[in-house]
Amino acid sequence: MKKEISRRDFVKGTGALVVFFSAASFLGPFAVAQGPFDTHGSHIDPEKLDSWLAIASDGTVTAYTGKCDFGQGMFTAQTQLVAEELCISMDKVKLIQCDTSMTPDQGTTSGSQSTPTNFNTRNLAQAAATARDALVGMAAQKLGVPADQLTIDNGVIHADSGRRVSCGELIGDKHFDITVSPTAKRKLPSEWKILGKPVPSMDMVGLATGTFEFVHNVHVPGMVHGRVVRPPEIGSTVANVDEKSVQRVPGMIKVVVRSNFVGVVAEKQWQAAQAAKDLKVTWKPGPGLPAQKDFYDYIRKQPSGEVMLVNSNDVDNKLKSASRVLKATYLHPYQAHGSIGSSCAVADVQQRHATVWSATQSVYPTLHGVSALTGLPLDSVRVIFVRGSGCYGLNAADTVSYDAALLSQVVHKPVRVQLTRHDEFVSESYGSACVIEEQAGVDASGKIDVWDSETWAVSFGGRPGYERPGNVITGMLAGFEPETITPQKWVAPTQELRNGSNAVPPYMAGCVNGKCGGEGSIRSERVLTHAVKSPFFTGPLRSPLRLQNTFAHECFMDELSAHAEVDPVVYRLQHLKETRIIEVVKAAAKTANWDTRPSPKRDTARTGSVTGRGIACVAYEGDNGYAALVAEVEVNRSSGQIQAKRFVVALDCGPISNPEGLRNQIEGGVLQGMSRALGEEITWDDRKVTSTDWQSYTTLPLGIELPVIESVLIDRPAAKAAGAGETAITLAAAAIGNAIFDATGARIREVPFTPDRVKAALSSRE
Amino acid sequence: MAAISLKVNGGVHTVDVDPETPLLYVLSDELQLRGPKFGCGLAQCGACTVLIRRQAVRSCVMPVSAVKQQEVTTLEGLGTPEKPHAIQQAFIDEGAAQCGFCLSGVMLTAKALLDEHPQASNEEIREALSNVLCRCFAHTRMMRAIQRYQRGRA
Numbered sequence: 001m002k003k004e005i006s007r008r009d010f011v012k013g014t015g016a017l018v019v020f021f022s023a024a025s026f027l028g029p030f031a032v033a034q035g036p037f038d039t040h041g042s043h044i045d046p047e048k049l050d051s052w053l054a055i056a057s058d059g060t061v062t063a064y065t066g067k068c069d070f071g072q073g074m075f076t077a078q079t080q081l082v083a084e085e086l087c088i089s090m091d092k093v094k095l096i097q098c099d100t101s102m103t104p105d106q107g108t109t110s111g112s113q114s115t116p117t118n119f120n121t122r123n124l125a126q127a128a129a130t131a132r133d134a135l136v137g138m139a140a141q142k143l144g145v146p147a148d149q150l151t152i153d154n155g156v157i158h159a160d161s162g163r164r165v166s167c168g169e170l171i172g173d174k175h176f177d178i179t180v181s182p183t184a185k186r187k188l189p190s191e192w193k194i195l196g197k198p199v200p201s202m203d204m205v206g207l208a209t210g211t212f213e214f215v216h217n218v219h220v221p222g223m224v225h226g227r228v229v230r231p232p233e234i235g236s237t238v239a240n241v242d243e244k245s246v247q248r249v250p251g252m253i254k255v256v257v258r259s260n261f262v263g264v265v266a267e268k269q270w271q272a273a274q275a276a277k278d279l280k281v282t283w284k285p286g287p288g289l290p291a292q293k294d295f296y297d298y299i300r301k302q303p304s305g306e307v308m309l310v311n312s313n314d315v316d317n318k319l320k321s322a323s324r325v326l327k328a329t330y331l332h333p334y335q336a337h338g339s340i341g342s343s344c345a346v347a348d349v350q351q352r353h354a355t356v357w358s359a360t361q362s363v364y365p366t367l368h369g370v371s372a373l374t375g376l377p378l379d380s381v382r383v384i385f386v387r388g389s390g391c392y393g394l395n396a397a398d399t400v401s402y403d404a405a406l407l408s409q410v411v412h413k414p415v416r417v418q419l420t421r422h423d424e425f426v427s428e429s430y431g432s433a434c435v436i437e438e439q440a441g442v443d444a445s446g447k448i449d450v451w452d453s454e455t456w457a458v459s460f461g462g463r464p465g466y467e468r469p470g471n472v473i474t475g476m477l478a479g480f481e482p483e484t485i486t487p488q489k490w491v492a493p494t495q496e497l498r499n500g501s502n503a504v505p506p507y508m509a510g511c512v513n514g515k516c517g518g519e520g521s522i523r524s525e526r527v528l529t530h531a532v533k534s535p536f537f538t539g540p541l542r543s544p545l546r547l548q549n550t551f552a553h554e555c556f557m558d559e560l561s562a563h564a565e566v567d568p569v570v571y572r573l574q575h576l577k578e579t580r581i582i583e584v585v586k587a588a589a590k591t592a593n594w595d596t597r598p599s600p601k602r603d604t605a606r607t608g609s610v611t612g613r614g615i616a617c618v619a620y621e622g623d624n625g626y627a628a629l630v631a632e633v634e635v636n637r638s639s640g641q642i643q644a645k646r647f648v649v650a651l652d653c654g655p656i657s658n659p660e661g662l663r664n665q666i667e668g669g670v671l672q673g674m675s676r677a678l679g680e681e682i683t684w685d686d687r688k689v690t691s692t693d694w695q696s697y698t699t700l701p702l703g704i705e706l707p708v709i710e711s712v713l714i715d716r717p718a719a720k721a722a723g724a725g726e727t728a729i730t731l732a733a734a735a736i737g738n739a740i741f742d743a744t745g746a747r748i749r750e751v752p753f754t755p756d757r758v759k760a761a762l763s764s765r766e
Numbered sequence: 767m768a769a770i771s772l773k774v775n776g777g778v779h780t781v782d783v784d785p786e787t788p789l790l791y792v793l794s795d796e797l798q799l800r801g802p803k804f805g806c807g808l809a810q811c812g813a814c815t816v817l818i819r820r821q822a823v824r825s826c827v828m829p830v831s832a833v834k835q836q837e838v839t840t841l842e843g844l845g846t847p848e849k850p851h852a853i854q855q856a857f858i859d860e861g862a863a864q865c866g867f868c869l870s871g872v873m874l875t876a877k878a879l880l881d882e883h884p885q886a887s888n889e890e891i892r893e894a895l896s897n898v899l900c901r902c903f904a905h906t907r908m909m910r911a912i913q914r915y916q917r918g919r920a
Binding site: 072200207219225339344674694704706 | 767786791794795798801802803807808813840841842845846850854855857858867869870872891892894895896901902904905907908909
């Protein structure tokens, strides 16, 4: 970011905060006008329209959002939204995303919440609708024509008489000085001209030509380079740091030690890298790690925080009286976000103020964390989002922002910190390992009478939020406490059903206190979850726990359908009652030309390659998007290799903002899910993590034989806008596992489905 | 430290760095180029890829002193936003990225192969990309873009 905006620039003068821009450049904010935001970020009042939008006299619009783009398409979709509601072309809209000096505090960009938050009847969408209403009202006064006889098009408001006034003339550079109206009417999807259309990503040209600015490309005058020295083992602490060991490294500026945080700063990046490698640190050993081979048993025996999500209180009796009870246990490993770019941040911490350029999903929480780490008051810290590589959740972007702030504060210079690949793998907050135990009682026909699910998910730290910098490794090393598990017994659920990250299978009726919030018909139901302390930091990884739980539920559903000798699609539909999940299942099956018959296939070959198909479905967190996936795979019986041949995804996220962006999310999601299902797993020995590069942590490269991917988009203009970035990935492991079963009759209940596990499952059937 | 002269994207630059410095650091920090990026620093992912003598080279493990007088081309050296190179246009046309951090590896590796072997089979393209990573898994679009570029060259 070459032109930095000082908060002081905003203090004086009048006029809305308008950001000028050229059509050629959508890089980096460079605001020049004055604004209403005269103190710190939290004073950007989301109730005020001026906090979301400003219109310049030339009619260009600057919009402010707290939901940022990591490659998932929110920049383009939100630009479409503002252009649509204000009836102007997209090239007249400049979107400023996630900067604590300019944008409202919208917490964290995560959890498939950006679209529900900003595309329904609050926040950015409602602000834009309010602005349109206000502009039409102003035009009515100016033209002396009733508002309902005016039309707005391309930034100009017209009366039937031919008289007209532009939005720029009406408000240009001035504040609206009104609140966001909850009653301002949003445009109906049937009226959309920009939303709902397949708009290419606005980033694409910059990305393809290498001109797009990532956080890795931020250069600040006077900037020097930092590296960190992480503990070699989980839980080891600093005994001694020999600063002399690096005093001869050219360009060396400083060794920084704060509690167990160790880092170095040098003039150039290569010098910092050498210093980090050469620095002699004596570490006290950590407490050791539970053995990986017994880890799933270990976590089931730990004290846990229990939550009972649903309990019909008849489950034990129903299981006793069932015609048959089936049980299965599913295992899911820790997985890494494994961002392609090891995380990077730049911080400039001076005596009285700090600026951090960060790829965090959470600029305001990061502001609070940096304030806590540096001791600077909240209103002296500014955090500016600059995109990093795709994060898929809580990668090391937050922790490296803290690293940069700690180092900069000591050297009084802007410091850029680049984590190494090893640092990234040992610094990030893994997706949680889980154990999911399922049991169900079926009647004589095989239909499910009772379903009982008990899950264990490990957790340690997590998102720092506004209060907990210790929730990521740098904060903890610097002396802040991470959040940990409080063991407690469950109490009966109250009020209404909580979906619990899809711990509740969609086939349950989900009845709590007489009110049924589930998507299914099974009324004898129990779901008990356990949160267990993790030896490693954990944090949300794309579809956190929803993916793990869905893997178990959807494979178990397949086991039950096989026992009943009923086709897996038919069997699912027998136990679902919610229309939208039923529709996605039917749509995926129809497009895939689903071969209706029970699984597994009969008379499949005992040698060579065999093929099969599997299905899985999800109502994401109960009501935030619906998807079904049909996977067709080929299993090589001798090598244990799985080759996906075709994926068909049907997806319903309410009204579709951008079908092009949606397809991109589906295609990437399902393949990322396949990579996680087939190979990804964090590994460790008795003291430390051992999966620390791309040889020890498996990911599917570009060169694989790719399956055909077909997306079926179900548009529901009348529904609320829902999330769409995490539904397809949620289904991959389950659908692939079910397809392997269909092909071979072998059920694999542990992710990843490595060739060895596939072969073991095959041989156990012979 | 030593003064080292480099030919990059048609220009000549002199930098004062340790000769062992990886080429990537010189391109990113000294020349402030945005195309090649630090992915792993281990030549395992491809994000730092540049072209040297029409070959795809991983700049994160190549000492700058080894470049000598060879011309280095980065992603931004191929074309411009106003006038993209044909392979850049193919990626734009296919919308072949999500975060886009990996694109130097994907595009330059594919370009190096197809410029030398215009008739490369799908298997040969896959083989060339067998150690290039994209963690957003925009794989299908990227392969389509590469094939589009290949068709356009013919």
